[in-house]
Amino acid sequence: MNSNEDRAPLFDALLQHAKRKPASFHVPGHKQRETAYWAEDASIFRELLSIDLTELSDTDDLHQPEGVIAEAERLAARCFGAEESCLLVGGSTSGNLAMILGVCQPGELLLVQRNVHKSVIHGLILAGARAVFLSPEIDPDSGLALAPSSATVEAALDRYPLAKGLVLSNPNYYGQASDLSSHIAFAHERDIPVLVDEAHGPHFGRHAAFPMGSLSLGADAVVQSAHKMLSAMTMGAYLHLQGERVNRQTVRQYLRMVQSSSPSYPIMASLDLARWQVQTQGESLFNDALAVSDEIRTALALSPIQVLPLQGASFGWRGDPLKLVITDATGTLTGFELRDELESQGCLAEMADDRYVVLALGTGTRAEDGEALVGAVGEIIHKYGLQKKPYKENLSHSQIEYQAITEPPYSSPVAFTRHSPKTESLVLEEAEGRRCGEWIIPYPPGIPELYPGEEITAAAIHRLKQWRLQGSRIQGAEDQGLKRVRVIAEE
Numbered sequence: 001m002n003s004n005e006d007r008a009p010l011f012d013a014l015l016q017h018a019k020r021k022p023a024s025f026h027v028p029g030h031k032q033r034e035t036a037y038w039a040e041d042a043s044i045f046r047e048l049l050s051i052d053l054t055e056l057s058d059t060d061d062l063h064q065p066e067g068v069i070a071e072a073e074r075l076a077a078r079c080f081g082a083e084e085s086c087l088l089v090g091g092s093t094s095g096n097l098a099m100i101l102g103v104c105q106p107g108e109l110l111l112v113q114r115n116v117h118k119s120v121i122h123g124l125i126l127a128g129a130r131a132v133f134l135s136p137e138i139d140p141d142s143g144l145a146l147a148p149s150s151a152t153v154e155a156a157l158d159r160y161p162l163a164k165g166l167v168l169s170n171p172n173y174y175g176q177a178s179d180l181s182s183h184i185a186f187a188h189e190r191d192i193p194v195l196v197d198e199a200h201g202p203h204f205g206r207h208a209a210f211p212m213g214s215l216s217l218g219a220d221a222v223v224q225s226a227h228k229m230l231s232a233m234t235m236g237a238y239l240h241l242q243g244e245r246v247n248r249q250t251v252r253q254y255l256r257m258v259q260s261s262s263p264s265y266p267i268m269a270s271l272d273l274a275r276w277q278v279q280t281q282g283e284s285l286f287n288d289a290l291a292v293s294d295e296i297r298t299a300l301a302l303s304p305i306q307v308l309p310l311q312g313a314s315f316g317w318r319g320d321p322l323k324l325v326i327t328d329a330t331g332t333l334t335g336f337e338l339r340d341e342l343e344s345q346g347c348l349a350e351m352a353d354d355r356y357v358v359l360a361l362g363t364g365t366r367a368e369d370g371e372a373l374v375g376a377v378g379e380i381i382h383k384y385g386l387q388k389k390p391y392k393e394n395l396s397h398s399q400i401e402y403q404a405i406t407e408p409p410y411s412s413p414v415a416f417t418r419h420s421p422k423t424e425s426l427v428l429e430e431a432e433g434r435r436c437g438e439w440i441i442p443y444p445p446g447i448p449e450l451y452p453g454e455e456i457t458a459a460a461i462h463r464l465k466q467w468r469l470q471g472s473r474i475q476g477a478e479d480q481g482l483k484r485v486r487v488i489a490e491e
Contacts, residue, residue: 005075008276011051011269013058013068018050027054027262053265062087062263063256072272079279081205081215082222082240084248086255087271089263092199093119095223095239097126097258099195102221102251103165104129109413111156112167115145115447117197120167124416132160133411133454136447137178137315142308142325143355144174145447146317150182152409157186159410169197170214173351174308174358175323177201177211179316184218193220193245202238203229203322207283209290211318220246226274229322231363233270277363286322289361292370293321299374304330304386305338308356324359326377330386338380345376354473414454422489428464428482431456437486439476442467448476456487 024031032053034046053059060067069087077085088095096119104110106128112120114133124131134148134156147170157163166187171177184194196214198204202224204213214222222240226232239255241248277285297307306329310319328338339352350360359373380386423437436450449463450456467474468482478486 004071005078005279006276007075008072008269008272009068009075010060010072010265010272011276013060014051014053014265014269017053017056017058026056028052048266051266051269054262059265062089062259062268063261069268072268072275075279076238076271076275077240079275080202080224080238080240081213083242085241086239086252087268088223088237088239088255088259089235089267090237090259091227091235092117092197092223092225092237093122094255094258095237096120096197097123098251098254099221099223099239099246100124100129100165100167101127101254101258103193103195103246105164107415108164109160109162110165110167111153111160111163111410113148113169114411115172116167116169117199120169120197121416121451125418128417130413130415131451132156132163132413133448133451135409139176139312139317140314141312142174142176144172144176146172146176146312146315147178147180147183148409149315150186153183154186156410157190157192160413161190163192165193165195167195167197168214168219169199171198171200171204171211171320171323173200174325174356175200175320176312176317177204177320179318180214180219181217184214188218188245191245193243195219195221195246196223198222199225199237200228200323201320202226203278203286204320206278207286207290209286209321211320215240215242218243221251226271229360229362230274231270231277232274233267235264236267236271236274238271285363288367289322289363289365292365292367293324293361295367295370296324296373300326300377303377304328304381305377322361322365324361326357326359327355328386332384332386333380341380341383342373342376345372345379347373347376408459412455414451416453420452423486424489425478425484426487428461428468428485431485431487432458432461434487434490437488438478440464440482440485441475441477442472450485453488456485 030049032050055061060069062069073085073087100123104127109130112131112133115136134152136145137149139146147168170180187194196219198214201213204210205216220243225237227234227236300307306327308325310321334354335352335356339349339357342349350358434456436452436454436456438452439448440450441448450460464482474480
């Protein structure tokens with residue numbers, strides 16, 4: 001290992017600055033000390049304040065890095081396999097916004113995975129882009145949405161050869177990672193850049209147990225949330241760049257716009273330390289969390305509370321062992337109810353939907369966490385008298401229906417603007433041919449059926465009627481019963 005890689009240059013510089021205790025006549029106003037009027041409980045901030053600094057001669061400038069921040073970014077690029085890396089203090093959101101703005105001018109077209117994070121949609125809005133949405137594959141065993149198939153990507157690339165980029169999200173929130181190698185190859189054959197929101201995969205490729213990361217597969221721009229599974233503070237993320245298809249100077253220009261001009265030095269230092277930890281500890285960094293994952297899976301193997309497998313039989317997806325997705329296979333408890341029961345037992349989950357609870361492990365996970373989870377599940381099983389049933393028998397009807405009615409594989413172009421147009425309400429059956437004026441998102445699986453500005457086709461109306469008949473929960477729509485839908489008003 002290069003001796004420089006064994007350092008955390010930004011964090012070291014902040015510590016050295018704090019030790020000197022200079023008289024501060026710059027922001028922030030706390031002057032790196034606990035102020036006298038703080039309550040006793042607020043003293044928890046005391047140590048952190050000493051490194052909560054601003055742009056000084058020894059602390060560098062995130063928006064024009066030349067010193068320790070520049071070195072921290074070079075080390076991050078070397079660690080994660082990029083040609084250039086940027087520290088993000090606005091989470092993966094800021095990286096998604098910047099990479100979209102960096103490749104797309106107003107009116108230009110992007111091919112976008114349909115089931116993406118809202119920050120990707122916000123990027124399309126800010127860019128004034130047109131988007132062709134690519135339908136995801138639906139895993140028949142879990143009912144969850146994956147990435148689009150490589151065939152869908154290839155067909156869309158052939159149909160829209162002037163697209164300025166392919167935007168993908170991998171893994172999904174449940175830790176299911178699709179193999180993107182063909183997707184990336186098809187795009188690169190046409191010299192089209194691939195942008196990947198890999199927020200939940202900063203650890204990918206760092207251990208044999210994890211799926212491969214998108215950078216190693218050749219993606220041009222990849223965003224990773226270092227605070228999700230690594231040890232960085234909340235809002236700490238990386239944007240990695242490689243190749244010549246994305247103009248790095250333009251992306252950095254937009255990062256200056258979408259990130260604060262007063263970036264958090266503690267967050268940046270935590271990114272420096274998270275990289276240092278990955279680089280110096282290697283695979284051993286994840287051994288505790290992987291051991292807990294294995295123990296929980298073993299303990300629940302014969303339990304009515306089931307854990308999703310780590311391999312997809314149908315589409316070849318690979319699961320992240322640091323994401324444990326559990327469900328009550330008896331159908332007694334919804335995902336929301338199971339989450340609440342776990343919380344009452346002192347175990348706080350990452351998220352839940354109607355069927356599943358997602359438990360996120362990380363570098364800080366320890367054996368006692370696994371023991372607490374297994375104990376809590378045992379208490380819940382006893383409380384409700386749960387008895388195991390075959391897992392697949394309880395796949396929700398709405399999820400099975402979704403995989404049967406998802407057509408076509410990609411949408412017609414949807415124009416995004418920064419201004420919300422006037423809308424009006426129509427009976428659903430009368431809305432064919434009009435442009436949707438609201439988000440309509442059945443949840444789960446959380447895949448938008450319609451985006452604002454998207455044409456409402458006969459097929460879309462058919463799908464919405466299916467959701468309506470099933471009584472599914474709908475996010476974004478004014479009429480949750482889907483009898484009416486808001487459309488863009490005609491002038």
